[in-house]
Amino acid sequence: MLRSPFVKSRQLLYDDIGKVNPRLREPQDLFAFFSGNALLQAPRWPIECEVIKESIHHIEWVPPQPEYFYQPTGNEKIPEIVGEEKGTIVYQLDSDVGSLGNFSSFLHLLYCMPTEDSYFTSSRVGGKRGIIKELSVSLQGPEDNTLLFESRFESGNLQKAVRVNTYEYELTLRTDLYTNKHTQWFYFRVQNTRKDVTYRFTIVNLLKPKSLYTVGMKPLMYSQLDASTRSIGWRREGKEIKYYRDSTGDGQQPSYCLTWTVQFPHDQDTCFFAHFYPYTYTDLQRFLLSVANSPIKSQFCKLRTLCRSLAGNNVYLLTITNPARTPQEAAAKKAVVLTARVHPGESNGSWIMKGFLDFILSNSPDAQLLRDIFIFKVVPMLNPDGVIVGNYRCSLAGRDLNRHYKTILKESFPCIWHTRNMIKRLLEEREVLLYCDLHGHSRKNNIFLYGCGNTDRQFWLHERVFPLMLSKNAPDKFSFHSCNFKVQKCKEGTGRVVMWRMGILNSYTMESTFGGSTLGNKRDTHFTTEDLKSLGYHVCDTLLDFCDPDRTKFMQCLAELKELLQQEIHKKFKELGQDMDLERSWSDISLSDIESSTSGSDSSLSDGLPAHLLNIADELNQKKMMYKKKKKPLKSRKQRNKQYQKNTLMLDSEITEDAPERARFPSLQKHPAFFRTSENASSSVINNEKPRLSKSQLNGRGKSTSLDPTNMTSLILAKNKDRIQKQKPGFTVSCDPKKSTNPSQEPAPPVKPSWSRSRCSGTQGSHRTAVAYPSLHIYTYP
Numbered sequence: 001m002l003r004s005p006f007v008k009s010r011q012l013l014y015d016d017i018g019k020v021n022p023r024l025r026e027p028q029d030l031f032a033f034f035s036g037n038a039l040l041q042a043p044r045w046p047i048e049c050e051v052i053k054e055s056i057h058h059i060e061w062v063p064p065q066p067e068y069f070y071q072p073t074g075n076e077k078i079p080e081i082v083g084e085e086k087g088t089i090v091y092q093l094d095s096d097v098g099s100l101g102n103f104s105s106f107l108h109l110l111y112c113m114p115t116e117d118s119y120f121t122s123s124r125v126g127g128k129r130g131i132i133k134e135l136s137v138s139l140q141g142p143e144d145n146t147l148l149f150e151s152r153f154e155s156g157n158l159q160k161a162v163r164v165n166t167y168e169y170e171l172t173l174r175t176d177l178y179t180n181k182h183t184q185w186f187y188f189r190v191q192n193t194r195k196d197v198t199y200r201f202t203i204v205n206l207l208k209p210k211s212l213y214t215v216g217m218k219p220l221m222y223s224q225l226d227a228s229t230r231s232i233g234w235r236r237e238g239k240e241i242k243y244y245r246d247s248t249g250d251g252q253q254p255s256y257c258l259t260w261t262v263q264f265p266h267d268q269d270t271c272f273f274a275h276f277y278p279y280t281y282t283d284l285q286r287f288l289l290s291v292a293n294s295p296i297k298s299q300f301c302k303l304r305t306l307c308r309s310l311a312g313n314n315v316y317l318l319t320i321t322n323p324a325r326t327p328q329e330a331a332a333k334k335a336v337v338l339t340a341r342v343h344p345g346e347s348n349g350s351w352i353m354k355g356f357l358d359f360i361l362s363n364s365p366d367a368q369l370l371r372d373i374f375i376f377k378v379v380p381m382l383n384p385d386g387v388i389v390g391n392y393r394c395s396l397a398g399r400d401l402n403r404h405y406k407t408i409l410k411e412s413f414p415c416i417w418h419t420r421n422m423i424k425r426l427l428e429e430r431e432v433l434l435y436c437d438l439h440g441h442s443r444k445n446n447i448f449l450y451g452c453g454n455t456d457r458q459f460w461l462h463e464r465v466f467p468l469m470l471s472k473n474a475p476d477k478f479s480f481h482s483c484n485f486k487v488q489k490c491k492e493g494t495g496r497v498v499m500w501r502m503g504i505l506n507s508y509t510m511e512s513t514f515g516g517s518t519l520g521n522k523r524d525t526h527f528t529t530e531d532l533k534s535l536g537y538h539v540c541d542t543l544l545d546f547c548d549p550d551r552t553k554f555m556q557c558l559a560e561l562k563e564l565l566q567q568e569i570h571k572k573f574k575e576l577g578q579d580m581d582l583e584r585s586w587s588d589i590s591l592s593d594i595e596s597s598t599s600g601s602d603s604s605l606s607d608g609l610p611a612h613l614l615n616i617a618d619e620l621n622q623k624k625m626m627y628k629k630k631k632k633p634l635k636s637r638k639q640r641n642k643q644y645q646k647n648t649l650m651l652d653s654e655i656t657e658d659a660p661e662r663a664r665f666p667s668l669q670k671h672p673a674f675f676r677t678s679e680n681a682s683s684s685v686i687n688n689e690k691p692r693l694s695k696s697q698l699n700g701r702g703k704s705t706s707l708d709p710t711n712m713t714s715l716i717l718a719k720n721k722d723r724i725q726k727q728k729p730g731f732t733v734s735c736d737p738k739k740s741t742n743p744s745q746e747p748a749p750p751v752k753p754s755w756s757r758s759r760c761s762g763t764q765g766s767h768r769t770a771v772a773y774p775s776l777h778i779y780t781y782p
Contacts, residue, residue, distance in 0.1 A: 040285045043154060043388045044311045045127035046120055046177065046396065050094065052132055056153045056189075058222055058278070061233030066525040069216025069516065076242040079202055079259055082164040090137045091149035091161040093174065119178055120396040123311035139192065147199075148191040154280045155344075157390035158188035168200040176391040178398035183207055184442060185345030185392040187274040193264040201273070202259040204246065210443045212515040213243040213258055218526065222272040223265050234277055236526050237262050276440070276514050277529050279350035281313065281384045287354065288316060288380075297361045299323070300371055306379060307418040310396045313384040315415050317422065320360055320376040322368065332373075334433040335426050336543065337504075339379040339419065339495065342402045343393050344386030346440030348512040351529050353380050353438055355536025370540055373547070374433070377426060382415050402437075405498040420498065427503055434466065434506040434543070435499045441511040445518045447474075447535060448482035450509040452500040459505060461561045466506055468557045469545050474538040476520030477531060 045051055136148040147169065151158035159174035176182040183205050211217075218236040226232040238260035246255045264271060291297050306317035324330035338356065340349035360367050360376060370376075381387060385396045395401050401416050410417045426432060436449075449467045454460065463485060471480035491497050500507035512535070516526035545553050 040282060040289065041314060042125040043281050043384075044123040044125055044313050045388060046311065047122050047124055047128060049127040049389060050132055050152050051127035052150065052152045053126075054153065056156075058272070059227050059231065059233045060529060061227075061231065061235075062528050062530045063235060066522070067218070067236040067516075067528070069524050069526065070218050070238065070241050071216060072214075072241070076240045077259070078242060078244055079168070079200065081202070081204055081246060081248050081257070082162070082170065084160075084162050087162040087164040087170065088137075089160065090146055090163050090169075091135055091158070093135065093152075093159050094133075119398060120310060144192075145194050146192065149188055150191075151188040151390070153189075154282060154388055155278050155347075155390050156187050156189075157185050157392075165200075167194075167197055169202070171201055171203045172205050173203060174390070176386070176394040176398070177389055177396060179394055181207060182391070182393040185275050185390065187272070187278055187390060189270065189272050191268075191270050193267065193269045193271060195264060195267045198261050198263055200240075200259065200261045202257055204255065204257050206243075206256040206258055207253070208442065209245070209254070209256065211243045211256070211258070212442060212445065212513065213241055215445070215515070216524070217241075217515040219260060220274045220277065221262065222274070224270040225266045234274070234529075275345070276347050277351060279347040279354075281381065281387050284316070284350070284381050284384075287357075288318075291357075291361065296363075301361055306422065307414045309383075309385045309415055310412070311385045311388075313388065315382065315384060315418070316380060318357075318376070318378040318380065320371060320378065321374065322371040331430070333375045334373070334431045335375045335377060336433055337377045337423055337426070337435045337499075338438070339382055339436075340438035341380070341384075341387060342382040342416070342437065342495065343400070343439060344383050344390075344395075345392030346438075346512075348440040348514065348527075348532055349438030349510075350380065351532035352510070352512060352536045352539075353378070355533025356539055357536070358533065359537045359540050366540065366544060370543065374543075375430070377422065379419055382419065384415075402495060403493040405495050406493050416495070419495075423499060423504075424502065432499075432504045433547075434508070435496075435504045436508045436510055436539070437495045438510050439512065441513050444482060444511070445513045445515045446479040446482055447477050447510065447512045448479050448484075450496060450511065451483065451485040452487050452497060452507055453485040454505060461558060461565070463506055464561050465554060465557045466542060466546050467508070468561060469553065470538060470542045472557075473542050473545070474535060476522040477517055477527075477535055478538070479519060 132152075135152075136150065137146055139146060139148075145166070146163065147161075149158060149161045150156075151174075157174050158171060160172040162170045162172075164170055171186070171188075173183040173186050184207075186203065218238045218241060220234045221237040222234045223232070239262070241258075241260045243256065243258050246257050288303055291301055292303055300320060300322050302319045304317050304319070306315045309315055321333065324333070338353065340353040341347075343349075357378065357380070360370060383391075383395050383401055385391075386394060389396070393400050395413070395415070397412050399413075401413060404413050405416050405420055407413045407417060423432065423435070449470070451463045451467065454463050464483070467478075467483045468480050471478045487497055487500075494509065496507050496509045512532060513527065517523060517531075522531070548554070
């Protein structure tokens with residue numbers, strides 16, 4: 001009975017062999033956050049995933065020499081795909097669990113309950129109950145040189161390994177759980193290696209027609225013996241690298257292959273291969289625990305749980321800012337929002353985020369200044385479920401979260417729903433100067449941004465200033481020419497576009513390559529984790545340049561952008577064979593007409609909602625429509641005049657009939673202003689809105705109590721000027737602090753502060769006895 005599928009309680013504990021332990025589970029924290037005595041939260045897996053008990057951890061290491069791209073010779077071997085019919089399966093996960101089409105049969109075996117749907121149902125720490133099977137083949141003796149494969153660990157991905165020759169293996173990657181596509185990320189372990197022998201690995205089910213492997217990118221390898229004896233970590237390895245289309249496919253969906261050869265450094269070693277430097281959910285928790293346990297960093301970095309993911313894993317939110325002395329000082333701070341890992345296989349976003357957090361939490365004068373003038377809201381891992389199970393692009397809902405930021409399904413897409421809601425509340429309190437979502441890119445080298453072109457002539461080209469400044473601060477990593485600012489219809493559900501439409505002018509997606517740089521001193525070399533972390537620092541450095549009160553840099557970049565745009569327009573018209581007077585009308589041309597689309601971006605079209613969520617979405621939409629007021633049909637001027645005359649006649653007749661009755665009572669007259677105020681107040685209550693402050697109220701503030709952000713920021717800078725000059729930099733990156741940085745003046749023209757709407761007591765009549773201030777939803781320590 002206790003194992004029945006109808007029992008909904010999750011409070012009973014099970015041991016490893018599946019017997020019921022009659023003890024209640026410890027209650028979960030209402031607000032989960034780390035404390036000094038806290039242990040890491042164990043990742044929660046879907047109940048059909050087998051997970052090995054062994055903990056996987058890698059050291060960080062920076063190669064002493066640049067790791068150059070592989071130079072194709074043109075003579076690389078293209079191995080013929082043999083398959084399991086002629087080869088020997090040496091590793092295979094159970095029945096493609098979690099993939100489309102096979103999950104229903106698995107549930108039938110597990111619960112004895114047939115179902116046609118294939119979607120996530122529940123999770124537990126450690127994944128599947130019971131004894132973990134040994135999936136690798138058993139060695140026949142010390143002379144058996146078969147490699148032993150494993151991928152059932154955090155972020156691991158390998159579905160099957162087939163031995164087709166003595167030292168040659170064909171590998172099949174697992175698709176994202178509950179989908180039949182998205183094969184790109186790989187991360188697996190091999191044991192029983194032999195030294196000085198050339199092995200060949202071929203991944204046979206990749207789906208992208210283009211890849212950085214065609215232009216010299218190498219896979220990553222990690223040796224545990226080298227790590228323990230020589231402190232050497234992940235390094236680029238591989239020869240005879242070839243990315244090609246599989247000619248033996250069934251023709252329905254073209255597949256592509258990646259092949260490479262490698263020699264292991266030691267006999268009987270344990271090695272790992274990966275698409276990029278892994279950064280797991282446990283790695284993030286270790287970092288956050290170190291921050292929470294730091295008596296200094298915890299003073300200006302507050303860690304909270306934004307929400308729980310579909311599987312019940314914590315989605316963390318960091319609020320970073322120096323404590324303000326007064327509410328007025330806190331009100332002057334603008335906000336900056338950074339997020340990462342909405343696509344779980346793009347681990348380069350986590351390394352940039354780590355570099356950003358390392359710097360902003362340091363005692364560098366620039367970092368302290370940034371914390372004084374900004375409030376940073378950081379979500380370092382938006383999709384922990386996908387990261388844990390080794391997905392490349394999707395969450396456990398089987399969909400790309402970066403196409404569903406407009407979703408109304410809170411329970412199915414909790415991570416992005418709560419992120420969007422958090423930013424929405426933040427916009428009601430203060431201006432959000434910048435939003436940036438960190439991603440990875442598998443087709444282009446370098447680092448670049450996707451933004452949203454602004455149609456307001458007052459802020460024309462302003463959204464391009466920050467990327468241009470970043471390219472000047474990191475010229476050997478960041479490519480401004482790879483940036484794009486076109487908003488396509490298929491990208492309307494992305495975080496970048498949704499936040500831009502919510503009112504954030506500088507809304508970006510940062511794309512970081514899986515490969516390396518083609519710029520400057522780093523040309524033709526792979527990026528290391530240190531390169532990516534340094535870009536996190538450059539984001540902070542550029543933020544100070546962007547808000548510098550000395551607008552020289554900003555105006556210089558704006559002039560350069562206009563000149564670049566003129567050149568692009570001239571080039572475009574020349575290609576079309578047309579002439580144009582660039583001196584008169586070039587600035588009136590729509591930027592979208594001359595800018596190429598982002599169709600070459602590392603993106604996927606939205607698949608829509610899964611079948612089991614369509615009915616839920618329809619029900620919610622119907623409920624929303626029920627509460628919407630029906631719009632009255634518009635009338636012509638003749639109809640409106642006729643209705644007005646009719647209403648006037650009815651009113652005159654009522655006055656004539658009621659005149660004898662009103663003569664018996666004294667006349668009661670109300671002030672017209674009272675009627676207007678009462679009417680406005682009642683309508684605000686009905687619509688559940690807070691009345692805006694009038695212009696006269698804003699102008700009625702005393703000068704001594706002004707809450708203008710410009711003035712308040714000047715006060716903050718004056719307060720910190722002496723302190724910054726005395727303190728020593730505490731960050732290892734060699735860069736001088738900004739001496740004249742003042743964020744009070746944005747690059748954009750001055751705009752009146754957007755105060756949060758609040759309910760004000762009293763009326764707005766002509767006899768006011770006190771100045772009405774807005775009720776700011778601001779704490780002394782945000």
